[in-house]
Amino acid sequence: MNTQRIGAIFEKDLKDFMKNMMLLMMPIIPIVLALIYSRLGGDEGLPIPMLYLIVGVTFSSVTASCMMTMMAEENEKKTLRGLMLSPASFLDIIIGKSLVVGLMSLVALAISLFLVGIEPFLNVQATIGLILLFLFFLFLGIGIGLFTKSIASTSAYLMPVMFLFGFTPMIDFLVLGEDNIAITIADLFPVMQLIKMHDTNSWTSIGIVAIWAIGAALFTYICFKKSRTDD
């Protein structure tokens, strides 16, 4: 790891991000959603599941999606090769990019939450939960970015990620029975666990989200090993 090289990658990716219309659109999605919800919320503020829906949308449509798009583009345009042949290590490259994606996610999340109001929402436990959730989506984005060779093919992976992990709270609108298997499974998903955490103040939920994050890290590691071995 080398901070100067990480800084160089960060600077390059930030400049590139600001000139990429496709990437710039992504943070708009949660912000627009927050704008709509803030009109619906009334005086009492948004219910917790709605807040976490915004969080889920931010992390899936900004964090995971920008990360995989940026990596797929480096693969597609063959620029990754130039970076890999330079003294920068793969970790330098990933950290530099993650910092840009992290910054954009933070900005999008801050604006969205500011629009809907966050008073009952942010405490230490919730912040830890949000960081773990961010890491989960970040690793998911890196892992997918490692094997997608083109920007076009990322959308095939992005949709399931958004609907399964980003929009999980929406499952309540599907009006399935309480003991429906889909609901039982969905309840274990990271965003649902964070909602639960708010009701129960339980650290078990944080633990489950941590397991999701570790699982995503493992997925990234496997993708990394696989992409190194096919010459």
Added chain:
Amino acid sequence: MKHTIEVNGLRKVFDQNAAIKDVSFFVKPGEIFGLLGPSGSGKTTTIKILTGELGQTAGDVSVLDVNSHLFGTADFRSRIGILSDNSSLYERLTVYDNLKLFCQLYDAPLEQIDVMLDEVNLKEARSKVVSKLSKGMKQRVLLAKALIHKPELVFLDEPTSALDPGNAAHIHRGLQKLNEAGTTIFITTHDMEEATALCDRVAFLDKGEVQELGSPDTLRYKYSTHAFHVETFEDERLVIENESGNADKIRELIANGEVKSIQSDNPTLGQIFLKITGKELV
């Protein structure tokens, strides 16, 4: 350091197909060494192995006294420069920002950006966005990028294959200047004129093996029939062997004022390649 590059018994197999069967050669410090061969002969694969992008199946490779298992280190990477085939730039960023990135990655001073832009004659394109550049200009930026950290050794994989002759000549002059300043250059090409003009020594690669190796002059002498080709004013073309018995015959032709032109047989590298491998270089 005895040799800048040493390759012994190199072999590379891709899913049961040997792209490189058994290749050995060395490159001396300060020389321009050309690896020549038709497309698919394994030139890019060789460069990828020499720069640590690919591992070899068998054989010993060392570059700048560094053994191939250490090619992944930052120290080794900062000592070599690479212009690979289909390298590319960040299209949305300016020329300056692209070069700045690599300056920082290679820990070179930022002043090098303007020095290199001057070197490749692109000062006026400094603040232009890369997507607005012509192909020749992009290739020159890539060359500047490969050289920005003043490497001891540069690898160039077909640096002029996509360029028009004017741009190619420009790059050739730059490479000669660089070499005069002491940089060792390893270049692959299928352009025989380029090789003849630039290289101190060339290796012919075909069927995964080095078929011939030497300086262009030595090879051209070795594969010459040494005969004289005489063209007369009657449009006759005579081939006269370079033997003492033929001296009078030539003297007579000249004395009679019949000779329109006279040349010794001096095959081009392309003709020699064809002779050795039965293949045209394309």
